[in-house]
Structure formats: C-alpha cells, structure tokens
Amino acid sequence: MDYRPYTFLLCLALLSCGQGKHPGYTDAGAQLFYKLHRFGDTEKKIKNGDYVKAVIQYTDSAGRLLQETPNSPDGSTIFQYVANHDLPLSGALVYFSEGDSASVINEKWKIKADIRIVKVMTKQEYELEQKRMAELGELEENRRLQRYLRENGLRPDTLGNGAFLLEKEEGKGPGVKAGRKVLVSYKGFFLNGRCFDSAAVKHPLEFTYGAEGQVIEGLELLLGTMREGGKSKIILPSHLAFGGQGSSTGIVPPFSTLIYEVELLKVETNE
Template sequence: MLNSILKKGSVALLGAAMMFACNSGGLETTSTGLRYTMVKKGDGPKPKDGEFVIMNLSLLNHTDSVIFSTATNGSQEVFQYYDSLMPKNGSIEEAISMLSKGDSITLKVAADSIYRGSMTPPGVTKGTDLTIHIGLADILDQAGFEAWQMAEYQKRQEKMLAMAAEQMAIDKALITDFLTEKGIEAQSTANGLYYVITQEGSGATPERGQKVTVHYKGTLLDGTPFDSSYDRGAPFTFTLGVGQVIRGWDEGLALLNKGAKATLYIPSPLAYGSSQRGPVIKPNSVLMFEVEMVDFE
C-alpha cells in the first residue's frame, strides 16, 4: 500500500516488508525486527480507519546524503489510513501504525531489502543501511483532506507561475539579444511572443475555433532544426486557440491572414516549458518558427 510513498525520482521502495540489519546501533527493536528511534512524541491522537495521514518523509543513504525528502520536494505525503492494512511485520507500515499526531520516528533499513537487482538508484550502495525519517504532521477527515488537497494544488500553481515568470524573463533576454545581434526588428505581444511579418497576406485573420492550415519550419535559436512541414511535403492543419498546439502558435498564427508569412520567436513558457521534446528540444528551449498561413476556414 505504501510502496509509492518513497517512489519519487530515483527512489523506488519495492517491498512493504523490510529486513533490517543485525547491528542495532542503540536503536530499539520490535519483535518483528523493526529497528527504530522515537525522535519525538506528540500529544495528538492516533489515526482512525478512513482518516487521512499527512507525513513528512525523508530517505538518506549510508553517508547521510538525502535521496528523497518531502521538504525539498515541496509537498508532504498523504494516504488514507486503515489499521487492518498496516502489516506488523517489520515494515514501514508497522512504524507508521505506531505513530500519533506530532510523533516522529527514525528507521534503519538494509538497502538490499528494498532495492533488488538492477533497480538500485544513484546514491544507494548495496550492502549498506538506509535511514528513513517519518513525521506524522496531521490527521484529517474527508473534509479536511479535500481542503488540504486544494491548498496543495494552489501552492503548486503559484510555484509553477513563479517559475514560468522567472524563465520568461530569461528567455526574453535571450530573444532580444539574438534579435539585436542579427539586426532584426521584431514586434512583441503582451504575453512575450516576438514575431516578424516577412510577407503580408490578405483578408481577415483567423478566429478561435477555426481550422487553419500552415506550412512551417522549426529550429532552435542557434539554427538547429527539429521539424518541418516543408520537408514532409504537406502543410499542417489544426484548430486554432483550443490547445492543440503550443501557446506561441495559437497566439502567433492568430496574427496572420491568408498568404502571410512570419517568423515567430517563442519563449519556452509559451512552448514546451521545462519538458524535453525529443532529442533536440531541451527543457526551457526558445523556439523559432518560420510559418506560412496557407488557408483557414
């Protein structure tokens, strides 16, 4: 049940039951072999079946280097507690079942009993002990859990917006430096898209929800190509403004009438952000597109 709790990044705890090393090093040991130190005793209640347990959690290797931590990960761990599903067999679950709100506990576990075969992550050495710190921060009923979820979601959104704003400033500087170096005069939108109309078209511009057909060539700022409809010999058709393409395309192509051509300089928050897209587009890549509005309807 709790295998996923530490399954973050390189961490993948594979067994609910954990065999602990023989040398206790002053730790207390349960009859099931669970080696632990009760670091702090709180004054709160124990969780009841169906309640949600909020935990602070960290995993350290034999040199005390942090492999995973909710403190650095930015979010606590949560699961719904049922005592009958907490096996008392020397497992993480047994340790958690011993805790009340406000308690914290430190466990020692043999790395070999968690990471088997070739699944040992970087930083973990076979034949050594790992240290697991668990703190039971809160116990919530259904309504409290839903409020906690909403608060966590808002925190993540605020963090993402702050990171995007920081990256946008970096990307704008890269684009403006590039344009200055090349002697290119570009226009920009309020959202941070830079563009140059290289050929005027005629008629109206497309509206959200219309199908637009475009030819394009995509490169990085250094000219490295990654995609081209010209190379495929066929234009690309999509519905404008509904998220079928990156935001920079939805915004930039809405500026073009039939027959118009432009070069779009798209900062990464309006492209693929921190995601990797194939071998060429690295996280936080600024993209440059030569685009041609073939038609729309």
C-alpha cells in the first residue's frame, strides 16, 4: 500500500498547527494565546500562590504601549499568582518557568503582554527577598540623602522622625488642628529637582486635617506646625512619604526621598 498521500496530509496538518489567528502562538484556552521566546535555565514552574518577579510590557491591538513596570532599577515588579483571578496573564503563567521570556495575547482584554520571568518565589522566599531589598533600599536612600545635603552645603533643622526643615516663613493666621479644613498649595520634587506633583494656588488641595489617608505622613507632620499664610520647604525621607513600595501610580519609585514646598492658604475654624 502506498502511504505517501497520508504522510503528506500528516505533514500538512503538523505545519498548519499554530498558523491560526495568531501564528506561532499556542492556544491556552479562554481566549489566551502564548509564545515562548526564550527558555530559562531552571525548571521552576509558576504554581498557584507563588510570587513572581517579572518585567512586563502591555500593548494594545495596534501595538501602542499601555503600561510597563518601571518601579525598580531593573524595571521589574513582583506580584502573587492566583490561578482563578481574571487578570490579563493569569491563565498563561502556569506554562512559564523562571528565566522564560514570552508573549501573551489576551483576546478578551484586547491586549498583548511581553513578559520576562526574573524569579519565581514561594511565600517564605518572597518574605526573605522583601526584607533583603528593604535593607538595601534604605541604605541606598540614606546615601543619596547624605550626598544631597553635602553637595548643597545644607545643615537643616530636623522636624522630627527624620524630616528636615529647609525653609520656614511663619503665618499670622489660625493654626492647624485636627478636624479643621485646610487649603494647601504645594509642589513635590525629587532630589534631582524634577517636579512630580503639584497643587497650584488656583487649584489648591482641600482636606480635613487629621482625617486618615488624606495626605502622606510627612505633609501632615509639617502642616501641624504651620499657621494660615505660612510657607515651608521640607525634605521627607521615604518612610514619611511613599515608603518602600513607591506611589500607587508608579511615578514615585520605592525608597525615594522627596522635597516639598508648601503654602498653607487657609484654615477654616468655623469661629
């Protein structure tokens, strides 16, 4: 019997695999497709509950950049993999190991993710890694702060808890107390002088002093020493600002010492 026609059909079938809507990608189900570009040197697969350190870049269907992970020196982020969460990468991560580089297309979310798995950690390994990174981050932050003070010839007064008061112009109005509404104009800077946030005099920040979660701890500490009409400039180490996690927006990196220029425009006393 001549098997050549069947052999030809089998080869044709094999060649057609992965040549569907997303050529070169493997269908993982649930509208997910993935393609491995590089295999890591280990067989440490990602399991449910593991912590994953990865560099990720998200683009839309037109290839426009949507989001990347800039919150650390190597551009990586750490997250916990939970199998049943409906997130862009969730269903594909189980196919990857430490060191792998891959692309994932999620048709439901209409996005593509390029991901490099830097490290896969158990909960215990993650906690040890966080402790080590915190110690390194605090040391490096203190070095940067001391260098800034030295290079600028600054010997500022301490306000307490590690804050440094650079300038202060006393106000003549009422003081700030818990429960009073305040209107504040401010500018926030990194040590290199770049402004990352501001609230102008025409559009001030208004909030109730003492209410939880209104402003970072360092600004609340400063405002508690001011009176209406006063101006201050202060250096805030990260434990009084956005800490070892950085800001939720990703604008302020972890362990960032910040400088704020603050003007207390109004204190409502209801008197």
